[in-house]
Amino acid sequence: MSDLTLPDGVIAHLGSSAEPVAQSLADEVANVLSERLSSAPRASLAVSGGSTPVPFFRALSDKNLDWCRVDIVLVDERWVDENDPASNTRLVKDNLLQGPCAQARFFSLKQPGESPAAALSEVEKVLDGLWFPLDVLILGMGTDGHTASLFPDAPELPEALALGGSARVAAMTPISQPQQRITLTFPVLAAAGYTALHLRGDDKLETLARALAHPNQIEAMPVRGFLKPGLRLFWSP
């Protein structure tokens, strides 16, 4: 990380392996959620799918929190059935909604409908049960600079990035991906009270360096929209 210059106010937590970094992120997220619950009836947590979050999910699920007052939502979902190995809902149910965390309320982005576009209004209704802005947001990143399902090669990206829109979710059809996707929109994600970017591997570090080189070109690498003061970066090899 020595050759990576982070913007002022971005705090990096770097570790020598995935487990201790995942544990540190879980410790911090549990503290932020507990703090929020000390002054609000409920707290919201938005998490990413993919492979990186698994040790974090398992560490967080064991935390002693008032989970029945925590609302959990994915930042995005692949439009597949829950029993499909690609399902982020399945990943969350198998790894996060376990142990004490099983008492949390989960809001599924996967609703009945042939496509994300056909189900958008249904999903918006489900999200009416969540309080916004989100309290805690955990983002991952692909080596193309996507985060959530804000993909540079999705034709719907400009609309999903647009500020001022009322939509909380967008249907995405990224050319590079085998499945259609649904994602929380950029304004919803960017308004989160606490945001952590959880990355693993040297390839992600190289991607982050590219993202930092041209911070304003958000459509080319949507993760750039989150590289701002207050971001917490968690990285391990």
Ligand SMILES: O=C(O)[C@H](O)[C@@H](O)[C@H](O)[C@H](O)COP(=O)(O)O
């Ligand atoms: O549905 C998804 O795939 C995620 O939400 C996505 O945004 C993920 O965070 C990145 O693709 C990184 O994925 P890995 O952790 O598997 O590298």
